[in-house]
Amino acid sequence: MESNVPLYLGFDLSTQQLKALALTSDLNVVYEAKFDFDVDSTYSDIEKGVITNDEEHEVFAPVSMWLQAIDGVLQRLKDKGLDFTRVRGISGAGQQHGSIYWSEQGQQLLQNLDRYKTLEEQLDSAFSYPYSPNWQDASTQKECDAFDTFLGSEEALAQKSGSKAHHRFTGPQILRFRQKNPLAYQRTCRVSLVSSFLASVFLGEIAPFDISDVCGMNLWDINAGDWHDGLLKLTAGPSGVSALKKKLGKVPEDGGGSLGNINRYFVEKFGFSPECSIAPFTGDNPATILALPLRPNDAMVSLGTSTTFLMSTPMYRPDPAVHFFNHPTTANLYMFMLCYKNGGLAREQVRDAINQDITSSSSASRSWENFDRISITTPPLGQSSDAPLMKMGLYFPRPEIVPNVQAGEWHFKYDPTEKSLVETQEGWRRPHDDARIIIESQMLSLRLRSQDLVESPGHGLPPQPRRVYLVGGGSQNAAIAKIAGEVLGGREGVFKLDVGENACALGAAYKAVWAVERKSGQTFEDFIGGRWKEEMFVQKIADGYQKGVFEKYGVAVEGFDRMEKQVLEQERKRREGH
Numbered sequence: 001m002e003s004n005v006p007l008y009l010g011f012d013l014s015t016q017q018l019k020a021l022a023l024t025s026d027l028n029v030v031y032e033a034k035f036d037f038d039v040d041s042t043y044s045d046i047e048k049g050v051i052t053n054d055e056e057h058e059v060f061a062p063v064s065m066w067l068q069a070i071d072g073v074l075q076r077l078k079d080k081g082l083d084f085t086r087v088r089g090i091s092g093a094g095q096q097h098g099s100i101y102w103s104e105q106g107q108q109l110l111q112n113l114d115r116y117k118t119l120e121e122q123l124d125s126a127f128s129y130p131y132s133p134n135w136q137d138a139s140t141q142k143e144c145d146a147f148d149t150f151l152g153s154e155e156a157l158a159q160k161s162g163s164k165a166h167h168r169f170t171g172p173q174i175l176r177f178r179q180k181n182p183l184a185y186q187r188t189c190r191v192s193l194v195s196s197f198l199a200s201v202f203l204g205e206i207a208p209f210d211i212s213d214v215c216g217m218n219l220w221d222i223n224a225g226d227w228h229d230g231l232l233k234l235t236a237g238p239s240g241v242s243a244l245k246k247k248l249g250k251v252p253e254d255g256g257g258s259l260g261n262i263n264r265y266f267v268e269k270f271g272f273s274p275e276c277s278i279a280p281f282t283g284d285n286p287a288t289i290l291a292l293p294l295r296p297n298d299a300m301v302s303l304g305t306s307t308t309f310l311m312s313t314p315m316y317r318p319d320p321a322v323h324f325f326n327h328p329t330t331a332n333l334y335m336f337m338l339c340y341k342n343g344g345l346a347r348e349q350v351r352d353a354i355n356q357d358i359t360s361s362s363s364a365s366r367s368w369e370n371f372d373r374i375s376i377t378t379p380p381l382g383q384s385s386d387a388p389l390m391k392m393g394l395y396f397p398r399p400e401i402v403p404n405v406q407a408g409e410w411h412f413k414y415d416p417t418e419k420s421l422v423e424t425q426e427g428w429r430r431p432h433d434d435a436r437i438i439i440e441s442q443m444l445s446l447r448l449r450s451q452d453l454v455e456s457p458g459h460g461l462p463p464q465p466r467r468v469y470l471v472g473g474g475s476q477n478a479a480i481a482k483i484a485g486e487v488l489g490g491r492e493g494v495f496k497l498d499v500g501e502n503a504c505a506l507g508a509a510y511k512a513v514w515a516v517e518r519k520s521g522q523t524f525e526d527f528i529g530g531r532w533k534e535e536m537f538v539q540k541i542a543d544g545y546q547k548g549v550f551e552k553y554g555v556a557v558e559g560f561d562r563m564e565k566q567v568l569e570q571e572r573k574r575r576e577g578h
Contacts, residue, residue: 004086007031008516010509011073011092012502013198014284015061015134016049018069019505022082025513027531032502033076035069037061042068050134057138060131063100063197067119070201074270084271089512090202090262091279093287093504094194096216097168101129101177102190102206110204113265119201128187129177132194135168143172147218150234154320160228161218162324171218174244175235186239191247193217199281204263209251212328212335213283222316222326222334225253255280255329256515256524279515281508285310286328286335290507291499292469293528296333297455299465299488300497301446303474307343309446311336311465313453321402322449329511329524336453338446340402344473346395347371347480350438353431372479375435380486380549381556382433389413390556391428392444392563393437402445403564405571412566414559421562439480443487444553444560451557457491462554464489464545469497469538481542487553490544499537 005024012019016038022031035041037049043065045051050059078084106126113122133139147165148154154164165172170193178185190206193214199207214220219235221228227248229241236244262276282290285308294300294312302308313336318324327333351371358370382391394400394410411425457466468490474480475496485494499506514527 006088007082007086008509008512009087009090010505010507010512011090011198011281012284012287012504012508013066013069013092013094013194014049014504015095015136018066018073019502020073020077021502021505021509022077022087023506023509023513025517025531027510027513027528027533029506029509031077031080031082033073033080035072035076037065037069040069040072041065050136051131059134059136059138061098061134062130063127063132064120064124064130066197067123067201070198071118071120074266078270084266085273087272087276089277089279089516091508091512091515092195092198092202092281093284093508094196094198094213094281095135096194096213096283096285097135097170097173098132098194099170099173099177100132100192100194100197101127101184101188102192103128103187104189106189107206110200110206110263113204113263115265115268119265128189129181129184132197133168133173133177137173138167140167140172140176143175144169146175146234147172147231150231157218158318158320158324160221160223161231162215162220162222162318163218163322164320165218169216169218171231171235175237178235178237178239188247190249193283195281195283199259199278202262202266203259203278204265205260206249207259207278207281208249210280210282210286210328211251211253211255212286212326213281214251215325216283216323219248220251222324252280253331255282255327256511256518258515277512277516279512282328282511283325284504285337286325287504287507287511289335290328290510290524290528291503292497293507293510293525293532294469295466295525295529297457297466298469299446299450299454299467299490300469300471301484301488302472303343303470303480304472305344307338307340307442309336309338309450311450311453315453317452319449329514336450338402338449340400340442340445341398342396342400343442346397346442347438347474349397350395350431350434354435357431368477368479371435372477374432375439375479376482378433378436380436380552381440382428382437387427388417389415389427390559391433391437392556392560393434393441394563394567395434395438395441402449403568405567406574410563410567412559412563414556414563416555416559419558421559421566423566436483439483440487440553440556441560443484444557445564447488447553448557448561461491461545462489462550464491464550466490467492468494468544470494470541471497475541478541485542485544486546486549488544489550493540493544494542496539496541497537498539
């Protein structure tokens with residue numbers, strides 16, 4: 001590689017690691033490094049990157065551990081031969097929702113760092129509170145209840161802020177912090193998200209929130225493009241809205257606008273150019289859609305232990321069951337996100353039941369061969385000429401949040417002609433029927449909640465995604481891919497996407513390249529799309545839209561919606577003791 005080729009850095013501060021990578025203007029990754037908190041930090045009480053207080057359902061991390069990681073990962077890049085003078089721009093991603101509380105001395109300490117000392121040594125008094133709550137924290141139920149009722153309903157809160165209240169969201173977390181630690185809150189000069197904290201260290205002053213990451217707080221009015229005074233009043237209490245606004249700061253709208261040049265600490269210690277530009281850092285989920293890069297009307301399904309669904313869409317149609325965020329780079333686009341607790345585990349349980357049924361052995365194989373064969377040969381929705389009713393089910397080995405129900409399984413038959421729904425296992429051949437039905441169930445849930453956000457991708461075609469991308473372990477399964485295309489559509493098909501384990505850092509690095517090299521008015525999608533080498537990351541693995549089959553599943557969506565509502569009503573009655 002030529003020694004004068006410019007480089008760009010992307011960081012990902014996740015729960016368990018700080019990852020960093022360097023790439024060239026044509027998006028080739030040339031250096032990678034990571035700092036594992038359990039292995040590499042000096043904190044012996046850390047497990048999987050966090051400290052857990054089960055008694056209060058708290059999960060948190062020491063901020064100073066992240067400072068160790070910044071010095072550590074940069075040293076590892078230097079040891080690998082990275083010439084930091086070539087780095088023209090930096091951006092990053094952080095685990096969403098976590099909050100960091102800066103003291104009055106924070107800004108001054110950042111501006112006067114000594115190259116001969118570590119960040120951890122020098123920033124010990126930069127924080128009014130030494131810990132940051134992790135996204136797994138579940139200590140804020142009382143505060144979430146207050147947020148959900150403050151505007152009248154969960155729906156009203158979602159309409160304003162993009163989501164109903166969640167334990168991990170920053171607004172409820174700040175409210176609890178103020179009430180539990182009033183003196184520390186009083187001493188807090190500024191509040192950062194994990195992404196803006198990381199940006200602040202590189203910048204040498206408190207960086208503003210990113211226009212996308214700010215939407216994970218339950219405090220930002222997405223339509224108004226400003227803080228919601230009512231929700232700030234709830235959070236701030238007697239200390240007042242204006243004081244909290246000062247702690248939060250203003251939020252720039254341009255996701256690619258330079259925040260300034262790099263802190264001189266990094267120039268003097270690691271040899272960065274003083275002209276190296278710091279772009280806004282964003283959240284890990286927004287960074288993921290930048291790594292694809294996901295275009296409007298594309299859908300991405302992450303098929304891991306849990307299931308996550310991401311779309312880039314121009315439509316803002318919030319609901320308590322979903323999340324909406326501003327797009328991290330592109331005005332008038334939104335990131336739509338669905339998060340399910342159940343996914344791979346539920347499919348594995350069906351797989352194991354089928355294998356055990358076929359082999360009559362308690363130690364049956366974990367091979368997917370039988371599951372795949374049965375799911376593909378079973379007709380859609382279990383329908384046949386002599387059995388016109390649609391078979392549907394819900395499979396939740398863990399309590400689910402979409403919909404919000406206890407763990408369990410439910411099996412139904414739906415008559416699309418009479419629009420009647422009956423809970424029954426009569427006529428089911430279990431566990432064999434479950435193979436196809438569980439995949440259909442997971443995909444129908446996605447279609448139900450995204451159907452109003454997709455547009456027709458071509459003349460005469462019904463609304464559906466342009467492409468469906470699959471990532472995660474389930475993307476390796478041809479049967480799942482086939483059924484995903486039949487249910488969700490996709491004019492161009494279903495694709496397996498593999499950008500490696502560093503998607504968030506990669507998306508952040510792409511953001512840095514775009515921020516520095518873009519032409520006036522050039523969107524992220526057009527800029528990166530012109531340089532992104534699709535053949536390196538994408539493989540078509542199944543057909544998408546199939547006329548007739550897609551429409552049949554469109555009819556099934558109505559029955560699926562009714563099934564979920566019936567199960568939710570059963571849950572309500574159970575909780576009320578009926």
